[in-house]
Amino acid sequence: MSIIEIRGLTKDYSKTRAVDELTFDVHPGRVTGFLGPNGAGKSTTMRLVLGLDRPTAGSATIDGRPFASSETPQRQVGALLDPQAPHGGRTARNHLLALAVSNGLPASRVGQMLEQTGIAAAGNQRVRSFSLGMRQRLGIAAALLGDPAVLLLDEPTNGLDPEGVNWLREMLREFARQGRTVLVSSHLMSETAVTVDHLVILGRGRLLVDQPMREFIDSRSTPRVRVRSTEPGRLRTELAARGFVVDDAGDGDHQTLTVEGAKADVIGGIAAQEGIPLLELADQQVSLERAYLDLTADEAEFTAGSPIAGSRA
Amino acid sequence: MPSLTVVHSEWIKMRSLRSMVGSLVAMPLLTVGLSALVCFFVKPAKIESPDFDPLELSFYGLTFGQVAAISFGTLVFSQEFHHSGLRVWLSAVPRRGVLYGSKMAMTGSVVLAVGLLSGFTTLLLGQALIGEAGIGITDTGALRAAVGSGIYLALMALFAAGLTALLRSGVAVLGVLIPFLLLVPFIFTDLASGVGKYLPNRAGQLLAQQDPQGPIGPWAGLGVTALWVGAAVLAGWFAISRRDA
Numbered sequence: 001m002s003i004i005e006i007r008g009l010t011k012d013y014s015k016t017r018a019v020d021e022l023t024f025d026v027h028p029g030r031v032t033g034f035l036g037p038n039g040a041g042k043s044t045t046m047r048l049v050l051g052l053d054r055p056t057a058g059s060a061t062i063d064g065r066p067f068a069s070s071e072t073p074q075r076q077v078g079a080l081l082d083p084q085a086p087h088g089g090r091t092a093r094n095h096l097l098a099l100a101v102s103n104g105l106p107a108s109r110v111g112q113m114l115e116q117t118g119i120a121a122a123g124n125q126r127v128r129s130f131s132l133g134m135r136q137r138l139g140i141a142a143a144l145l146g147d148p149a150v151l152l153l154d155e156p157t158n159g160l161d162p163e164g165v166n167w168l169r170e171m172l173r174e175f176a177r178q179g180r181t182v183l184v185s186s187h188l189m190s191e192t193a194v195t196v197d198h199l200v201i202l203g204r205g206r207l208l209v210d211q212p213m214r215e216f217i218d219s220r221s222t223p224r225v226r227v228r229s230t231e232p233g234r235l236r237t238e239l240a241a242r243g244f245v246v247d248d249a250g251d252g253d254h255q256t257l258t259v260e261g262a263k264a265d266v267i268g269g270i271a272a273q274e275g276i277p278l279l280e281l282a283d284q285q286v287s288l289e290r291a292y293l294d295l296t297a298d299e300a301e302f303t304a305g306s307p308i309a310g311s312r313a
Numbered sequence: 314m315p316s317l318t319v320v321h322s323e324w325i326k327m328r329s330l331r332s333m334v335g336s337l338v339a340m341p342l343l344t345v346g347l348s349a350l351v352c353f354f355v356k357p358a359k360i361e362s363p364d365f366d367p368l369e370l371s372f373y374g375l376t377f378g379q380v381a382a383i384s385f386g387t388l389v390f391s392q393e394f395h396h397s398g399l400r401v402w403l404s405a406v407p408r409r410g411v412l413y414g415s416k417m418a419m420t421g422s423v424v425l426a427v428g429l430l431s432g433f434t435t436l437l438l439g440q441a442l443i444g445e446a447g448i449g450i451t452d453t454g455a456l457r458a459a460v461g462s463g464i465y466l467a468l469m470a471l472f473a474a475g476l477t478a479l480l481r482s483g484v485a486v487l488g489v490l491i492p493f494l495l496l497v498p499f500i501f502t503d504l505a506s507g508v509g510k511y512l513p514n515r516a517g518q519l520l521a522q523q524d525p526q527g528p529i530g531p532w533a534g535l536g537v538t539a540l541w542v543g544a545a546v547l548a549g550w551f552a553i554s555r556r557d558a
Contacts, residue, residue, distance in 0.1 A: 047557070053558070073405055081400055085396050085401045086401060087398055090326070094325060097325055097329075098322045098325040099322070101321050101322040101325055102402070103406075
């Protein structure tokens with residue numbers, strides 16, 4: 001059980017502030033999704049957690065200690081930052097072997113990880129010949145070598161085939177079930193929606209959201225019901241009479257309506273009372289993608305109106 | 314602060330890159346090969362001259378062998394600065410002193426081993442080719458030259474490794490170091506006396522002469538080289554320990 005604690009973390013690169021006084025925790029036992037537009041500071045934050053970059057201010061610790069002083073690094077943290085990082089002239093097997101040996105891990109882990117990530121057949125090929133998806137698999141294999149308590153993955157789904165995305169999702173879910181800590185960034189919203197439990201969202205280096213995904217989506221959704229009936233005209237009239245705002249769902253069949261500000265149980269009750277047969281009835285929830293885009297649009301609107309530090313220089 | 318496991322890991326990294334193995338193999342080939350050629354073909358002309366030094370002749374290739382040692386030392390770090398590869402290794406070995414120390418330990422010991430092999434081979438082969446005018450391993454300077462040239466090659470590899478860690482570019486290091494070491498002594502021959510004697514390569518290569526003249530002796534010369542190397546290795550450590558990876 002490991003916890004990542006980030007406190008007032010700030011990182012300046014010459015004139016730009018990449019990370020701005022971030023404070024949040026990444027808890028064990030769940031998959032935390034790390035979202036934000038390009039340049040929001042996700043990768044920088046991960047590098048700061050790993051001690052690769054030095055913070056301008058604040059701290060990032062794992063179990064209360066900076067990772068840069070770790071004695072058993074690969075057992076503590078497995079990280080995938082950049083799939084292009086492994087040297088192209090080395091074979092996948094040798095790359096992993098050197099990593100395993102550096103931490104005193106048994107060489108047998110190399111073969112196991114090559115198998116598990118589905119690149120065993122290419123193990124003796126030079127990494128130079130690997131596709132992006134295969135490089136991602138190699139990066140994931142490297143991260144898993146030490147059977148770590150914490151996984152930090154920066155956009156691991158990039159270039160991965162659907163089968164790989166599926167496998168990765170199951171692996172991350174299983175990791176979290178075992179009580180380990182997972183922080184994963186992604187731009188694939190639909191994939192994130194089915195993988196993560198908790199969200200941390202950054203914008204321009206600052207923390208925008210740190211809450212359970214369900215809560216985040218609920219907070220950005222207004223209730224809406226989708227209802228299909230054989231008598232849409234009568235249903236529309238009855239609902240309008242009760243003060244509901246009813247729209248055609250635009251499915252082209254003129255049978256499906258959407259009702260704003262309502263819950264399915266209420267609409268179902270009304271239909272039953274009036275004896276209107278229903279074919280379909282469901283609460284409509286905003287997708288993670290919609291909620292995220294709304295959030296970042298709000299943020300853009302908010303920041304566009306205010307002067308940006310340093311922009312006049 | 315090298316650790317045995319990380320030195321082993323660096324050894325695997327080294328032997329799994331063709332370019333590194335290539336520069337390692339080139340080291341004895343250049344040192345021994347060029348020395349043997351010179352001993353075989355130049356000997357008759359030189360042997361009559363009053364300053365004929367059979368020892369120096371059989372270490373003629375050392376100047377070129379050091380280029381291979383420098384290439385090797387440069388590759389130790391330049392392979393890591395490609396695509397931020399160092400991040401992968403610092404994620405596995407986050408204590409930078411351990412990683413840096415282990416890289417240097419691997420570089421030094423591997424080049425020393427190959428350098429000693431080159432040194433003894435070039436001495437014995439060279440003297441055999443010189444023939445009657447040649448010297449034996451027990452003669453003045455012979456053992457010193459064989460052992461010293463191995464140490465010298467290891468030092469030059471560490472010199473290049475330290476500079477590459479500092480400058481973060483193998484091209485820059487090779488571009489500056491190789492012309493500097495190979496051309497400067499030929500162009501500015503007057504440098505050979507005076508300050509020039511204290512350049513890392515001039516000072517270090519004194520040990521390949523049977524009776525070196527000048528302000529410093531052969532072992533002191535190697536000491537001067539070691540000081541240069543110490544400075545480069547420290548500067549490299551300074552850069553690696555402070556900079557964002």
